[in-house]
Amino acid sequence: MDKRLRNRILAWFGGLIAFFLLLVVLLYVFRSRVLDYTIERVIAKVENKYPVDFSIGSAEFVDWNTVQLTDIALVPHGLDTLFTTGSVQARVSVGSIFRGRILFQRLEVINGYLTAVKRDDVTNFGFLFKDENEAAAEPVDTTEGRNYGKLLNRVIETAFENVPDQVDFKNLNASYVSNNREIDVKMPYLLMDDGHIDTELSIRADSIVNNMRVTGTIDPDNYRIATSLYGFDDNGIQLPYIKEKLDGEVAFDTLHLSLEDKEFRNNKLTVRGSAMVDDLIINHPKLATEDIHVTESAVDYVVTLGPDLYVIDSLTEVRVNKAKANLYASYQNKDAKIIDLKVKTEQVAANDFFESLPQGLFENLEGIRAQGQLQYDLNFHVNMDSLEQVVFNSDLDASEDFKILEWGNTDIEKINRSFSHTVYEYGEPVRTFTVGPSNNFYSPIHEISPYLRNAVLTAEDAGFYSHSGFHEEAFRQAIIKNLKEGEFARGGSTISMQLVKNVFLTRKKTIARKVEEAIIVWMIENLxxxxxxxxxxxxxxxxxxxxxxxxAKDASRFYFGKQPSELNLAEAIFLTSIIPSPKRYRASFDSQGNLRSHKSGYYRLIGGNMRRRGLISQEEYENLYPNVTLYGRARDLIVTDPDTATYIEEDTSQYEMETIDLLNF
Structure with a gap:
């Protein structure tokens, strides 16, 4: 190489190195000014966006590309401090210094304190969820219900927008304080690194403390997150306030939760994702009398929230152990309260169905082995402004080869034989007797008066011999009545359902008992x-x-000193009248032992229905008189004025209401 050319190249490289060194010196000299400028811009940006005072006590380089910030505080105007931290170390992009605006690549936050406060309706965090596009002076439409979809969308977007790429929290503490609630969260560490999350935390909510580990991934740009929560101790993870709000308890060992997509359009938010819970324990007196244990449950959900609108889309699939079902539910409250519920399953192996039933929910069904396939469909619709139009259809279908191979805890077919029956009241046994010929008080059906048999069928379940255990119209009417009265006032039970309830189940009104009752009735009738x-x-x-x-024999002797085969029409109708409320038997009589006047309406109703169905003749109906002659133990308990024999005349003004309440369609 030519000597002059070589010297020129060396001179060029030397100049480049000198220039680079000069830049480095200048960068080192002026980086503090760039840092100050960056800090000023960050503070200005935060304070311009939110009504807060944002302060950083000091900021300085501790090595070539590491900045330490101290005494950071975020204080909403006129409110309690929201966040403070003693120290933050941040790794700096060297290239950003050359560009005159420092970019922090990794944060290490030590001793952070986030304190959310709500006093009455004033919070120190509400500003984070306000829509900055809405004009502050825009009038509020008080006629429109609250749009929880819009609110949740703001929460999701605010949370995801503030997720850092890389951050390492050490000793992060968060708390929520209101007039009647206090929650404390302690995290020894929280690591977020390129979309990966890892933390341990202890959450105290009132008297419940949960210790757990959380791992997962997050994609802030696409609003995606997948997390897993694991309980550290034998108590698992308990949901707080369930006891206080709903009088129940919910706990689980592990929760996997994901948000896979969200879309906000036409003022409605739709979110999609999944959740899976292991070892779920539920306890609620209206669900079941014992803990309900679900080994594994999962849901793939599609949920839409909007103005006065809450929808679980039919694409939602729920799985309980091995059993799966598609669920659709909606609640609209704009012009009227409208509720829809649909449940549909594909054919499921019968064994999978019974094995999937949660432990503690259906005691009599545990251990059943079966063959064949089962499929279930439910359709429920109600407009609270038009209750008479309630729609209720419930169908459980079985394949032709469906068969019970082995009973579990309870032999349902014991009804075909003599068996021991125990009567319970308030969960306690009060009497046990044999249902069969060895019991002197047992009466075969042909030894019971046709009047009593037909009166009971007329009043309790006129279609007993023709239906398959269920009367959907009766159940629909029961739903209407219960919705009108706002409580469980009528059950819509058939004789089949009442029999199963008395023989196999407790008297406690729980959802589990009603479902178990329906399944047992279905098996008895369909098999x-x-x-x-x-x-x-x-x-x-x-x-x-x-x-x-x-x-019937005990009742015939108690009230009339007769055998059940000897009962006349009036006595049969009286006995039928007290079936719904047997403990109120004395209320049917006055102090002289005469039937009270309101009973006359019941007699006309039942007697008239029996006549129309051809169960009694016109002459028997015309001769039907609403009175009976008490005898024996019943007379001794009921008659307190035996010297007066005057019969009180009828007063039928209330009879229609009385009889409608007594009849179980």
Missing amino acids: DLVSKNRMFEVYLNIIEWGPDVYG
Whole structure:
């Protein structure tokens, strides 16, 4: 190489190195000014966006590309401090210094304190969720219900917009304080690194403390997050305030939760994702009397929230152990309260169905083994402004080869044989007797007066011999009545359902008991496990008819000193009238032992229905008189003025309401 050329190249490289060194010196000299400028811009940006005072006590380089910030505080105007931290170390992009605006690449936050405060309706954090595009002076439409979709969308976007790429918290503390609530969260560490999350935390909410680890991934740009929560101790993870708000308890071992997509359009938010819970424990007195244990449950959800609108889309799939179902539910409250619920399953193996039933929910069904397939469909619709138009359809279908191979805890077919029956009141056993010929108070169905058999069928379940255990119209009417009265006032039970309730279940009104009752009735009726006559015979021999009075023979003797085959029409209708409320038997009589006037309406109703169905003749109906002659123990308990024999005249002004309440369609 030419010597002059070589010297020129060396001179050029030397100049480049000198220039680079000069830049480095200048960068080192002026980087503090660039840092100050960056800090000023950050503070200005935060304070311009939010009504807060944002302060940083000091900021300085501790090495070539590391900045330490101290005494950081975020204080909303006129409110309690929201966030403080003693020290933040940030790794700096060298290239950003050359560009005159420092970019922090990794943050290490030590001793951070986030304190959310709510006093009455004033919070020190609400400003974070306000829509900056809305004009402050825009009038509020008080006629429009609250749009929780819009609110949730703001929460999601605010949370994701403030997710740093790389941050390492050490000793991060968060708390929420209101007039009646206090929550404390302690995190020894929280690591977020390129979309990965890892933390341990202890959450105290009132008297409940949860210790857990959380891991997962997050993609802020696409509003995606997938997390897993693991309980550290034997108590698992308990949901707070369930006892206080709902009188129940919920706990689980592990929760996997994801948000996969969100879309806000036409003032409605739609979110999609999934959740899976391991070892879920639920306890609520209206669900079941014991803990409900679900080994594994999952849901793939599609949920839409809007103005007065809450929808779980039909694409939502719920899984409980091995059983799966598609769920659709909606609640609209704009012009009227409208509720829709649909549940649909594909065909599921019968064994999978029974094995998937949560432990503690259906005691009598645990351990059943079966073959074949099952499929379930439910359709429920109600407009609260038009209750008479309630829609209720519930169908459980079985394949032709469906069969019970082995009973579990309870042999449902025991009804076909003599069996021991225990009566419970308030969960405690009060009497046990044999349902069968060995019991002197047992009456075969042919030894019970046709008047009593037909009166009971007319009043309790006129379609007993023709339906398959359920009367959907009766159940629909029960729903209407319960919605009108705002409580569980009527159950819509058939004789089949009442029999199952008395023989196999407790008297406690829980959702589990009602579902278990329906499943057992379905098996009895659809598998022809028990004949209709046998079911009706057992029913008439176990139902309550007064103080420690069970069965038709006991009732006939108690009230009239007769055998059940000897009952006349008036006596049969009286006995039928007290089936819904046997403990109120004395209320049917005055002090002379005469039936009270309101009973006359019931007699006309039942007698008239029996006549129309051809169960009694016109002459028997015309001769039907609403009175009976008490005898024996009942007379001793009821008659307190035996010297007066005057019969009180009828007063039928209330009879229609009384009889409608008594009848179980």
